Amino acid sequence: xxxxxxxxxxxxxxMTIQVYSAGCHVGWIQFQNxxxxxxxxxxxxxxxxxxxxxxxxxxxEPMTDAESNFLISHSQIQSSDYWIGISDMIEEDRWIxxxxxxxxxxxxxxxxxxxxxxEENCVILGRGAHGKWMDVRxxxxxxxxxxxxxxxxxxxxx
Ligand SMILES: [Ca+2]
Numbered sequence: 629x630x631x632x633x634x635x636x637x638x639x640x641x642x643m644t645i646q647v648y649s650a651g652c653h654v655g656w657i658q659f660q661n662x663x664x665x666x667x668x669x670x671x672x673x674x675x676x677x678x679x680x681x682x683x684x685x686x687x688x689e690p691m692t693d694a695e696s697n698f699l700i701s702h703s704q705i706q707s708s709d710y711w712i713g714i715s716d717m718i719e720e721d722r723w724i725x726x727x728x729x730x731x732x733x734x735x736x737x738x739x740x741x742x743x744x745x746x747e748e749n750c751v752i753l754g755r756g757a758h759g760k761w762m763d764v765r766x767x768x769x770x771x772x773x774x775x776x777x778x779x780x781x782x783x784x785x786x
Contacts, residue, residue, distance in 0.1 A: 651778040658778060659698045664688060665774045666702070666710065673750040676711045676772035677726060685776035687713030689725040696736045699773060700759035709752045711772035716742070716763070717749035736761045 652663035663685075671679065673687075680686050690696035690712065703710045713726040723732045723742075738757035742748065750766035753759045753773075764770075 652776075653779075656776070657702070659695065659702075661778050662695070663776045663778055664699070664702075665776075666706065667771045667773070670769040670771050672769060673711050673715070673766040673772075676770075677713065680772070680774035683774060683776070685774040686727045687711055688773040688775040689713045689727060690736070691733055693734050696734050700736055700753055703753040703759045703773070704755075706771075707755055709755045709770040711770050712751050712753060712761075713775075714751040714761075715749050715766065717766065720746055723751070738762055 652658045656663040656665045658664075665680075665683070665685065667676070667679070677687050688699055690699055699710075699712065714723055714732055715726055716723045718724065718729070721742075723735070724730060725732060736753075738754060738760035741757070741761060742751075742763035744763040744765070748763040748765055750764060751761050752764050752770050754762035754764075756762075
């Protein structure tokens with residue numbers, strides 16, 4: 629019985645790994661229905677957006693509190709600042725997702741943020757803010773998070 633149970637556990641673990649690798653490309657991390665890539669290089673916000681698009685993705689745009697909280701907590705693993713795809717560069721204090729220009733649905737501002745007015749129009753998950761949102765100058769160099777949809781491979785995910 630013990631061996632049979634161990635076999636079932638091994639099979640389940642293998643299935644879990646298979647689903648995980650089927651959903652996102654190597655080096656990307658899955659959370660719910662999206663894959664995320666946390667960069668190691670630092671770039672200005674606009675360049676970071678361009679790099680994401682090269683990989684058929686975009687700067688991360690948290691749509692729910694769960695997604696926002698995942699990004700905030702995961703950004704703290706490397707204890708670094710990361711760009712996300714939110715800015716108010718088109719209209720002051722109107723914070724929008726950069727891919728579709730819709731007003732943000734959730735927010736994770738750190739206390740006192742945003743505070744940069746027209747000087748700071750792009751959003752990072754701030755290392756000094758425990759990963760919470762800060763508005764900063766878009767020309768600053770930070771790491772960044774790209775997001776892509778989970779891909780269905782072999783019909784495993786559905
Ligand atoms: Ca700020």
